[in-house]
Amino acid sequence: MTQMRPPTGSRAAAADRGIPEATVARLPVYLRALAALADAGMRTASSEQLAGAAGVNSAKLRKDLSHLGSYGTRGVGYDVEYLRYQIAREIGLTQDWPVVIVGIGNLGQALSSYGGFRSRGFSIVAIFDADPDRVGEEHGGLPISPMDQLEPVVAEHGISIAVIATPGPAAQEVADRLVAAGVSSILNFAPAVLSVPERVDVRKVDLSIELQILAYHEQRKALSGEEAVPGHDATDDVAAKVVGQL
Amino acid sequence: MTQMRPPTGSRAAAADRGIPEATVARLPVYLRALAALADAGMRTASSEQLAGAAGVNSAKLRKDLSHLGSYGTRGVGYDVEYLRYQIAREIGLTQDWPVVIVGIGNLGQALSSYGGFRSRGFSIVAIFDADPDRVGEEHGGLPISPMDQLEPVVAEHGISIAVIATPGPAAQEVADRLVAAGVSSILNFAPAVLSVPERVDVRKVDLSIELQILAYHEQRKALSGEEAVPGHDATDDVAAKVVGQL
DNA sequence: AAGAGTTTGTGAACGAGAGAACAAAATCGA
DNA sequence: TCGATTTTGTTCTCTCGTTCACAAACTCTT
Structure with a gap:
């Protein structure tokens, strides 16, 4: 937005x-x-x-x-x-923001135990996971709730901010349900592009993308040190292009 | 240009x-x-x-x-x-990038088990934590190494990319040691501003900041709906300013 | 072979953000 | 009170990034 x-x-x-x-x-x-x-x-x-x-x-x-x-x-x-x-x-930190987390894998667990949220006026009111076997497990003092509780919880607490920490393929469906339930801001950790209505804000945090950006710069540093003669990439490119197009 | x-x-x-x-x-x-x-x-x-x-x-x-x-x-x-x-x-993903993670709290554990790194050409070669009691604990198939192994491991594997997931106060010292050992790109999850030499790249991921940004927009949405008359904030501000300056 | 239909690559216009520089406003000392 | 000093708030300029719009380059059909 x-x-x-x-x-x-x-x-x-x-x-x-x-x-x-x-x-x-x-x-x-x-x-x-x-x-x-x-x-x-x-x-x-x-x-x-x-x-x-x-x-x-x-x-x-x-x-x-x-x-x-x-x-x-x-x-x-x-x-x-x-x-x-x-x-x-x-x-807007003078008020308290209730938040839910969906997807309690490794990252979701880390998020639910992370103290930095609570201390800044965000309180996690519920955590959800699609795996029925894990319902009830405690993380950060909260039990995992089943997915069918998502809509009622969002409605009851008037949740407007949610965190998605599911695997990539599940993210869009979760986002759809959250939005339908009334959520209008999503923090997305899943490696997926979410499509949401215009009024909904999405921020994406992608761990592997950050590393890839570092790798690019790292590679450039290495290259600029060793490479003096330009031009050899050209033939390389042409060869690769031909191969790729076969 | x-x-x-x-x-x-x-x-x-x-x-x-x-x-x-x-x-x-x-x-x-x-x-x-x-x-x-x-x-x-x-x-x-x-x-x-x-x-x-x-x-x-x-x-x-x-x-x-x-x-x-x-x-x-x-x-x-x-x-x-x-x-x-x-x-x-x-x-630069056609080559493999060895990476170390420092700080195996909740987030560090999540990162060390996260498959998205390995699948993109990043291999975690070691994980470190300052707590001696936790040395040896396994996470994502790797044992936690003691901090005094940091320099030798970085040198031996020719590590240029490192991930910091320590508490905020420890981050700067860890960064200093990493840089001294030869690391030139850092992905920082700790809530701290790192100061490093110019040649070193730092990218910062801050979970609570992302939520705060969402909160700001969320608050604006709420406000723009209910508030039609501007100006009452002004007096509010003046009053607050006086109080604050006492 | 030629025209119709696609789709890329890029020039140009526009907008947002960063940084330098400085006038305005406050304090402090005499 | 006045001048020297400090530090903010703002203006101006420059760079970087986004978006539009279209000619060039390609395929496909007839």
């Missing part, structure tokens, strides 16, 4: 609820950096310090924060606790 | 080894889509079909592929097997 609010004239950043996607993706990072600074006893922080802790450039950080409103003080910096609250509010 | 077309005949694009980052990130997706099409018995596929299977727009797919070279046939489409091989070669 994409929301492109045409800027309706009003320049007040806080009123302008359309925050750039790239900025939204960094807000949680800032939140974590602020938490670290707060733990270290800092009550105030400059954009330079915060940017350092978050691993970004300070100009970018300032621009990101300016989209939320004018929450800093020139000559001083940002009040750590106050900014923390503002970002949390902007992201 | 130096995007000059060297009119030196044969394969201009293939010689141009600089593939845009955004394209690199999609190549693995195309690879998976091609595998699915091949399994379905298709020997040839149009950009439209392939784009459908990969969940992207066909113009984007064509431009992405054009960066690798001119591997399609006008009026026909792309030879599935041939394109598969070319992409795999470009990413």
